[in-house]
Amino acid sequence: xxxxxxxxxxxxxxxxxxxxxxxxxxxxxxxxxxxxxxxxxxxxxxxxxxxxxxxxxxxxxxxxxxxxxxxxxxxxxxxxxxxxxxxxxxxxxxxxxxxxxxxxxxxxxxxxxxxxxxxxxxxxxxxxxxxxxxxxxxxxxxxxxxxxxxxxxxxxxxxxxxxxxxxxxxxxxxxxxxxxxxxxxxxxxxxxxxxxxxxxxxxxxxxxxxxxxxxxxxxxxxxxxxxxxxxxxxxxxxxxxxxxxxxxxxxxxxxxxxxxxxxxxxxxxxxxxxxxxxxxxxxxxxxxxxxxxxxxxxxxxx
Amino acid sequence: xxxxxxxxxxxxxxxxxxxxxxxxxxxxxxxxxxxxxxxxxxxxxxxxxxxxxxxxxxxxxxxxxxxxxxxxxxxxxxxxxxxxxxxxxxxxxxxxxxxxxxxxxxxxxxxxxxxxxxxxxxxxxxxxxxxxxxxxxxxxxxxxxxxxxxxxxxxxxxxxxxxxxxxxxxxxxxxxxxxxxxxxxxxxxxxxxxxxxxxxxxxxxxxxxxxxxxxxxxxxxxxxxxxxxxxxxxxxxxxxxxxxxxxxxxxxxxxxxxxxxxxxxxxxxxxxxxxxxxxxxxxxxxxxxxxxxxxxxxxxxxxxxxxxx
Numbered sequence: 001x002x003x004x005x006x007x008x009x010x011x012x013x014x015x016x017x018x019x020x021x022x023x024x025x026x027x028x029x030x031x032x033x034x035x036x037x038x039x040x041x042x043x044x045x046x047x048x049x050x051x052x053x054x055x056x057x058x059x060x061x062x063x064x065x066x067x068x069x070x071x072x073x074x075x076x077x078x079x080x081x082x083x084x085x086x087x088x089x090x091x092x093x094x095x096x097x098x099x100x101x102x103x104x105x106x107x108x109x110x111x112x113x114x115x116x117x118x119x120x121x122x123x124x125x126x127x128x129x130x131x132x133x134x135x136x137x138x139x140x141x142x143x144x145x146x147x148x149x150x151x152x153x154x155x156x157x158x159x160x161x162x163x164x165x166x167x168x169x170x171x172x173x174x175x176x177x178x179x180x181x182x183x184x185x186x187x188x189x190x191x192x193x194x195x196x197x198x199x200x201x202x203x204x205x206x207x208x209x210x211x212x213x214x215x216x217x218x219x220x221x222x223x224x225x226x227x228x229x230x231x232x233x234x235x236x237x238x239x240x241x242x243x244x245x246x247x248x249x250x251x252x253x254x255x256x257x258x259x260x261x262x263x264x265x266x267x268x269x270x271x272x273x274x275x276x277x278x279x280x281x282x283x284x285x286x287x288x289x290x291x292x293x294x295x296x297x298x299x300x301x302x
Numbered sequence: 303x304x305x306x307x308x309x310x311x312x313x314x315x316x317x318x319x320x321x322x323x324x325x326x327x328x329x330x331x332x333x334x335x336x337x338x339x340x341x342x343x344x345x346x347x348x349x350x351x352x353x354x355x356x357x358x359x360x361x362x363x364x365x366x367x368x369x370x371x372x373x374x375x376x377x378x379x380x381x382x383x384x385x386x387x388x389x390x391x392x393x394x395x396x397x398x399x400x401x402x403x404x405x406x407x408x409x410x411x412x413x414x415x416x417x418x419x420x421x422x423x424x425x426x427x428x429x430x431x432x433x434x435x436x437x438x439x440x441x442x443x444x445x446x447x448x449x450x451x452x453x454x455x456x457x458x459x460x461x462x463x464x465x466x467x468x469x470x471x472x473x474x475x476x477x478x479x480x481x482x483x484x485x486x487x488x489x490x491x492x493x494x495x496x497x498x499x500x501x502x503x504x505x506x507x508x509x510x511x512x513x514x515x516x517x518x519x520x521x522x523x524x525x526x527x528x529x530x531x532x533x534x535x536x537x538x539x540x541x542x543x544x545x546x547x548x549x550x551x552x553x554x555x556x557x558x559x560x561x562x563x564x565x566x567x568x569x570x571x572x573x574x575x576x577x578x579x580x581x582x583x584x585x586x587x588x589x590x591x592x593x594x595x596x597x598x599x600x601x602x603x604x605x606x607x608x609x610x611x
Contacts, residue, residue, distance in 0.1 A: 046596075047512070049512070050512075051511075051512075102478075109545075110545045110546060238523075240523065240527050240587070240605060240607065241345075241346055241523040241524075241527070242346055242348065242350035242521075242522055242523030243346035243347065243348055243350070243523060244346060244347075245345060245346055245523070246342075246345050275358075276358075277340065278340035278342070278358060278362045278364075279340065279342065280340070280342045280345070280358035280361065280362045281358040281359070281362070282358070
C-alpha cells in the first residue's frame, strides 16, 4: 500500500475510532464509557437480545444487564471480559477491524452472542418507498470523508450497481434512489460489503382468479405494475395450521404472471401474497378466494 | 501373543464382524448439497397458544441447510415426501439404510450466500478418518473443510451396531453457525429383517434465533403436523441439537423403552437420538412437545393427528 494512503487511512481510523480497542464497564446511573452511537444489546435472563448485531469498526457496542441474574460479556477469543454485571450494569467494547466476533456468558455458557463488524453499514429503511419517486437510502461508514460508496441493488436477478454516495465529515452518507420495484440493497466500500437492507415499494396490486374443477383448482395471478421475478405465495387458511399457511411459492414470469394448482378444498379460504424474496415479508395481497370443488350440475329431470 | 495384542486382534475381528456385509447388502448413494435459504421459523406468524403475533422481520432467518439432490446434483429435490408429514429443508434428507449396507453420501457446497466451508459428519456408522467430516487443524483433510463450489464423497458402512437413528451435521470450521441455522439431519438404519414403518416422523429439538424449535419451526401449526391412521406402525426419529436437554412427550400414547419400561416422555441431550415405535390405536388430535416448559412456551410444541381406521 502506498505510504500516503496508509497515513490517510490511519488518520481517518484514529478520527473515526475514538474508542477503538478500549472496553469499559459503567455502573447504574454512570455516564458510561461508550460513544453511544453503536448498537445496544440487552442481557436477559437467559439470552442476549438481539443475539447478533451489526456495528461499525471502531464503534462502541453497549451491553445492558436487564435481568435479575448476574451475567458476563466475555470474548470467545479472550480479547475482553466484562466481569460480573449485576442488574442495571452495562459494559461497552469497540472492535477495531471488520469480522464476526463471538462472545458468551461465563456464568451461563449456553448464552452466546455475535457482533458483526463492518466498514460500511446501511440504515434499515423505516418506511416503504413510492415507485418512481426519489428515496434517500442512508448509511454509515468507518471510512475517511470523501470516500466513495457504491450502492448495489438486487430485485431478483443478482446485485448490480444502483447508485453512488460520498462519505461526509460525520461518517454518514446518503444515496438518492429512484426505485420502481422492491429490492435488496447493499453498500460496497473500503473492501467491505454491508449486510443487505430491503427497500419496499408498496404500490403493487395482486389480482387472482380461480378456475375450479371437481378435484383441483387453478389460481392465476397477475401483479401490476409488472414485477417479473418477484415472489408470490399461495396461502390457505388451515385449521391445523392455526392461521394462514404458505402452501406454494412461485416467481412471477416475464409477463408478471404466475399459476398455482392446488387440490380443491371446500371451506378453505385462499389468497395470494406478493412478498420479498424471503417469501414472508408481505408487499401486497389479493382478496380472499375460494378453492372449493366445482359443484356438479344437477341432472335435468326426464 | 501378548494380552494387549490379543485384545487388539479381538477388537479388530469384532469390528470387522460388526461391519461385515451380508450377501444381500446394497450400496446406497445419496446426493446432498449445502444451499442458502430464507427460513421462516413461524410461517403462520403467531403463537396460537400464547396469543402472540410476529412479523416476518422477527421470524425469517437467512441460513444454510442440507438439501437432497438428484444424481450429479442435477436438480434439487424435496428432503421429505409431500405426503410423509415431515417438512422440506430442515432437517436435511433422511438417509435410510439397512445393517450391512454401504452408504455413499456425495456432498457439494452450494452456499453462495455466506460462502462458508461446510461438511457432513455422521454418527453411528463405520468410516475411515477421510469420511469423518470433522475439522481438526493440522490433521483433518478436505472432508472436513469443503469450500464453496467443491465436493466430497463420504463413504460409510452401516454395521450391525448401527441399527437405530443417528445424527449427521456440519462439523467444519462453520459448525457453530451451521448447527444454529439448521444444518443437521438423521440416518435411519434398520436391521436386515426389521419391518419398515408405515409412517416415520422426524423430530429435532434445537434452538433457532429467539425460538426453541422442532425441525426449525416454532409453535403449533408451524411445527410439522404429523398424521397417521389407526393400525399403522408409527416410528418417531427423535434427536436434540444445540447445548440444552429436552424431553420428548406425546399425549395419549405410551411406548416400551429398552428394559421393558413403559414411557410417555423421553429425556434427550445434544446429539442423542431415539427410535420410538408403536402400533397406532388412538385416534384424535394430540400434542407432542418438549416438556421443559420454557422450551414449550418458546415454540417446542406441535400436533399429531390420528385418523380412525
